Amino acid sequence: MKCSECDTVLANENSLKRHNRSFHTSTASFPSSICGVCDERVSSKELEVHLSKKHGISVEHEKLSFVDADAFEEWRRNVETEHKAKYIRFSTRKNSEKTIVYFTCNRSGEARVVSQDSRKRRPKLKGSRKTGRKCTSRITANFFADGTVAIDFCRTHSGHTAELEHLPIPSQVKQEVAAKLASKIPASEILEQVRTSANTNELRREQLITTQDLRNIRKSLGNELQASIEPIGTELTNSCNAENPESQDLSNGLRCENNARPFDLDEDKKKIHDMISSIMKDIKTHHGSNAFIDILNYAGPIVRAAEDHGSRMNELVSQTENKDIDNQRISPDKESASSRTMPSRSPIEVSEEAIHLNPETENVIEEDLNVL
DNA sequence: GGGTCCAAGGGACGGATGTA
DNA sequence: TACATCCGTCCCTTGGACCC
Numbered sequence: 001m002k003c004s005e006c007d008t009v010l011a012n013e014n015s016l017k018r019h020n021r022s023f024h025t026s027t028a029s030f031p032s033s034i035c036g037v038c039d040e041r042v043s044s045k046e047l048e049v050h051l052s053k054k055h056g057i058s059v060e061h062e063k064l065s066f067v068d069a070d071a072f073e074e075w076r077r078n079v080e081t082e083h084k085a086k087y088i089r090f091s092t093r094k095n096s097e098k099t100i101v102y103f104t105c106n107r108s109g110e111a112r113v114v115s116q117d118s119r120k121r122r123p124k125l126k127g128s129r130k131t132g133r134k135c136t137s138r139i140t141a142n143f144f145a146d147g148t149v150a151i152d153f154c155r156t157h158s159g160h161t162a163e164l165e166h167l168p169i170p171s172q173v174k175q176e177v178a179a180k181l182a183s184k185i186p187a188s189e190i191l192e193q194v195r196t197s198a199n200t201n202e203l204r205r206e207q208l209i210t211t212q213d214l215r216n217i218r219k220s221l222g223n224e225l226q227a228s229i230e231p232i233g234t235e236l237t238n239s240c241n242a243e244n245p246e247s248q249d250l251s252n253g254l255r256c257e258n259n260a261r262p263f264d265l266d267e268d269k270k271k272i273h274d275m276i277s278s279i280m281k282d283i284k285t286h287h288g289s290n291a292f293i294d295i296l297n298y299a300g301p302i303v304r305a306a307e308d309h310g311s312r313m314n315e316l317v318s319q320t321e322n323k324d325i326d327n328q329r330i331s332p333d334k335e336s337a338s339s340r341t342m343p344s345r346s347p348i349e350v351s352e353e354a355i356h357l358n359p360e361t362e363n364v365i366e367e368d369l370n371v372l
Numbered sequence: 373g374g375g376t377c378c379a380a381g382g383g384a385c386g387g388a389t390g391t392a
Numbered sequence: 393t394a395c396a397t398c399c400g401t402c403c404c405t406t407g408g409a410c411c412c
Binding site for chain 3: 089
Binding site for chain 1: 374375376390
């Protein structure tokens, strides 16, 4: 692709955009060293002295050596976990006897943010992981020809705090999750396992894992393996699939795409009734009558809200059906689908009074009590 | 010559968006 | 609200420049 401004040829659109940002916009400069404490502009070399003299921050260095690259990588992983940090390759130099790799803190530097004019999406909600300041923490690693590694490690970070949300999910955790997905462990169970996996009181990056992260990990697997795993999210909320048609989420029945069946109010009411009977039986058997009454009190407002929701829904469906008949129109297109969209409702407020059940619900519960 | 920083571009990741 | 997709952002490499 050819740049219209300077005739430079770039490999793809992405590179062309970046080229335009770099050469043909006013924001083409690379960040120099700005002190993360006072925002004063100082040279990279002076930064450590500046931090020490002006802010009393002593920047610690240590020299370490490792028998091989694997030992160094293991040490790096441990340090990253311990310091809630991530070190990325910044530069590499090779000569006849060694390769020097410079690692820098991933928070160091400035995000390559696109200009307001060319931006098509809003910036990341949690912000860039780049601080716009130079962090002093870095690793200079010398990889010798005999396999040994000698490093100079500066452990002192500056210009930012340890923030887990700006760290990537550790690759080891990703591998573990991928293995669990591959062995068809339900996503909800994997989330629970990962979030409760830490054996310390300190929060770790993997404990912030989300459903979207699981989807991304699933996506990164091979096509064949990916196809064998249930789509994540469907499985978390409603298993609407051919193997398990009975497990459909009733509240979602109207927009269930796979193996959809007609919404049958009477049938679904019966199912809910059966479920409640079964749960009640369980509660009374295992926890006694007091627990049973407590649950009833707790469930009261929920039952009332559901009844309220149900009657409003019936009303709306009936109105829509009447409208369709009046207009002699049966159109399952977007327009008619949107006309069926439920109006947004304010969150259900639960008052003390709401605990009292209406006579009809009380009759149902009484029947269940008799059954028990 | 060694050490470091900066510039530039390729490739990949992953998170926000759009849609059903 | 789930999910596919797009694209903003990040990582990595190479090479030039500068300083000591």
